[in-house]
Amino acid sequence: MAISWNNLDKLESFKKLQSLKNSVSVAKELSGPDGAKRVAEYSIPMAGGLTYNYAAKQVNAQVLSVLEELAKESQLLEKFEALYNGDVINTGENRMVLHQLLRGQLGKDVMADGVNKREFYINEQKKMADFAAKVHNGEILNEKGEKFTTVCQIGIGGSDLGPRAIYLALENWAKANNTFKMDAKFISNVDPDDAAAVCSSIDIPKTIFILVSKSGTTLETLTNESFVKDFIVKAGCNPSKHMIAVTSETSPLAKSPDYLAAFFMDDYIGGRYSSSSGVGGAILSLAFGPKVFADFLDGAAAEDATAKNADIRKNPALLDALIGVYERNVQGYPSTAVLPYSQALSRFPAHLQQLDMESNGKSVNRFGEKISYVTGPVIFGEPGTNGQHSFYQLLHQGTDIVPLQFIAYSENQTGKDVVIEDSTSQKKLCANVTAQIIAFACGKDNENPNKFFAGERPSSLIYGKQVNPTSIGALLAHFENKVMFQGFIWNINSFDQEGVQLGKVLAKTVLGGKMDGALKAFADLLIK
Structure with a gap:
């Protein structure tokens, strides 16, 4: 079958997906009688001993069915196959994209x-x-x-x-x-x-x-x-x-x-x-x-292999990408918070900022044509529990709903811990991430408006036993493949970055001294 590169808003499955806006209450799903069953069922094994759980996302069987239609109509697996077989996918620079081949x-x-x-x-x-x-x-x-x-x-x-x-x-x-x-x-x-x-x-x-x-x-x-x-x-x-x-x-x-x-x-x-x-x-x-x-590399390779699965319920990167598009383009959420409950991943959100925002921060399609829908979200994050004492106030009670990506592990890396008030530090860490997922999803009613939590803040959880070479390789590949699939859905080129070039060119102009107008005026403020 020939591959077609179409804008998202031209797809029939996307139009169907738009009709499902706000159709799922994650609070109702998780607090209802089948909440525990949902947590067990809305889960996909990953490589490296990891698991992707999306029970706290605003999806149900109907939404998942339409997302599956979107994946097929967008030919996501066919495009991935073309990429890893060496087709020129980076159209902006006329290059193949081969990082999976590494x-x-x-x-x-x-x-x-x-x-x-x-x-x-x-x-x-x-x-x-x-x-x-x-x-x-x-x-x-x-x-x-x-x-x-x-x-x-x-x-x-x-x-x-x-x-x-x-x-x-x-x-x-x-x-x-x-x-x-x-x-x-x-x-x-x-x-x-x-x-x-x-x-x-x-x-x-x-x-x-x-x-x-x-x-x-x-x-x-x-x-x-x-x-x-x-x-x-x-x-x-x-x-x-x-x-x-x-x-x-x-x-x-x-x-x-x-x-x-x-x-x-x-x-x-x-x-x-x-x-x-x-x-x-x-x-x-x-x-x-x-x-x-x-x-x-082995962990990354094993996770890459899962991205070939045609069943979105067995393909964690593909499903993560599809849900992200639903949140961005249907629910209208502008950003995503990456929240690793592991100090080992202290700089992982910073890497994902570049991976996601440099790849999918585009406003023209693969053919250079202006698009009329939003693309990549703003990515930010900080390790838990530090973030809880920083920006979680806005996440819980702010005017914008921010989807959340939790990452957590049952064991620390050093094996060193202490028992304080009948529990270890690691247990306290895991208790915090568990509590936050439910608090964000279900909220809390209170007659005092200042203490009222609306809930309906969707999140997913990637969890495993420990951060180790294989699991971090799998985690990296998961997000690389998620970004790739989302770029395919939005019909943009996720593999060039013209947005970083203009500033570089102007900086050389400043250093060369051949400038005038506002550029020279700003330079004069700083360069002595």
């Missing part, structure tokens, strides 16, 4: 640049694993013959957010499981205070720096590289003995003598989708060992 092969061989791309990616992973092993066993040492103890990544956007989120997610787990190899630090902001703070906190001679830039021309990253090189020289070291590069084979960094080694990615891997590439692989392999990175 962790496994879902379809046929994909050939590009004269090579089998799966074999190319596997080869780069082996190169990173070999390099990390040599650093760990002392085959690669610093100039004084000492082992490296720290790795520091220099990159911005997707070269920072995803790898940083995953490193933080696994740091305590690795220490508890005796696989922690090296401390990892990150420099991203071109603000010199960022690089200065990091460089002042580490032992420069015992640090390997990873410069991440696919093009080899990213202004902020190259600026920070120069800043770091100055610190290295002042420490009496040769920068070329302390730096490696993650870049493309065609970039000026690829065969430069300024780096100990170079690991390659390509134009088919978008920055925000690059954690499975050398962008995440180099630092995670050095920090935790190559097996941890391999297990992370």
